[in-house]
Amino acid sequence: MRAPDELALVNLDSGAVTGRVPLPGVVRHLQLAGPGGPVLVPDESANAFLRVALPGGRIESRVTTGASPHDATQASPDTVFVADEAGGSLTVVRGDQVVRTFTDVTQPGGLAAAAGRVGAIDVRENTLSIYDPATLTPLAELPAGAGPTHLVADRNGRLLVADTRGDRLLVFDPAGTPRRLADLPLPGSPYGLGYDATRDRLWVTLTATNEVVGFDTSGPQPREVARIPTVRQPNTVAADPSTGRIVVTGTAEGVLQLIDP
Incomplete structure (x- = not known):
């Protein structure tokens, strides 16, 4: 949330806000380190990466990153990758220490980890870069459509990419020699x-x-198995694996939509 900058904790059963965590700056994207947290918080205007404990909302740590960290993902049990969108870099954090900074990206966006590797979208170069979080080495760079923005990993070890400007959904296998597996049309600016x-x-x-x-x-x-109307400007969606309920952010009105598909 903005004005004030804070993290709202929401009960997904009732939709009630159960807590608010003041943040040092603006945040756009969140990931969980694991099912019980902590929340990985890339704070863009503070140039910092924070870990926020659940369910209480205590800020456990804060690490300085590059400029405008956009996304962060748990790459391995002790390693987090942070995408510094305005800094043209990836910051690698172990514990509370920066252990590596990659500068082979121009404008990094979404991050996700699958098959023991990390994928990073470059929204300016329109590429997907693959890294080894154990050895902290870059492995491959693949074309990723006409305008990729974000990606997630599935339980099958694949990376699923939203090609927003290209109106497509892309599927990649990051293991072995990384490669593209599928390219599906998806009109409507997938994000x-x-x-x-x-x-x-x-x-x-x-x-x-x-x-x-x-x-x-x-x-x-x-x-495709479902298509559901949402609130305006649905920039983010998350799923509750225990119930199947999904949560969509309506950025235009600053609301959350809870959907039982």
Whole structure:
């Protein structure tokens, strides 16, 4: 949330706000380090990466990053990758220490980890870069459509990419020699991605049509199984793996939409 900058803790059963955590600056994207947290918080205007404990909301740590950290992902049990969008870098954090800074990206956006590797979208170069978090080395750079923005990992070890300007959903295998597996048309400016590992279900928001689309990802290629109207400007979606309920942010009005698909 902005004005004031804070992290709102929401009960997904009732939709009630159970707590608010003041933040040092503006945040756009969040990930969980694991099912019980902590929350990985890239604070863009503070140039910092924070860990916020659940359920209480205590800030456990703060690490200085590059300029405008946009996204952060748990790459391994002790390693977090942070995408510094305005800094043209990836900051690698172990514990509370920066152990490596990659500068082979121009404008990093979304991050996700799969198959023991990390994928990073470069929104200016339109590429997907793959890294080894154990050895802290770059492994590959692949074309990723006409305008990729975000990605998530599925339980099958794949990376699923929203090609926002290209109106497509892309699927990559980061293991071995990284490669593209699928390229599906998805008109409507796909942007936000959420994954339900229990049901092997991918949810994609379409910001041009105010919809969220569900895909069965259990097979070799995602298959559309649901299409639901949303609030305006649905920039982000997340799934509760215990119930299947999805949460969509309505950025235009500053609201959350709870959906039982």
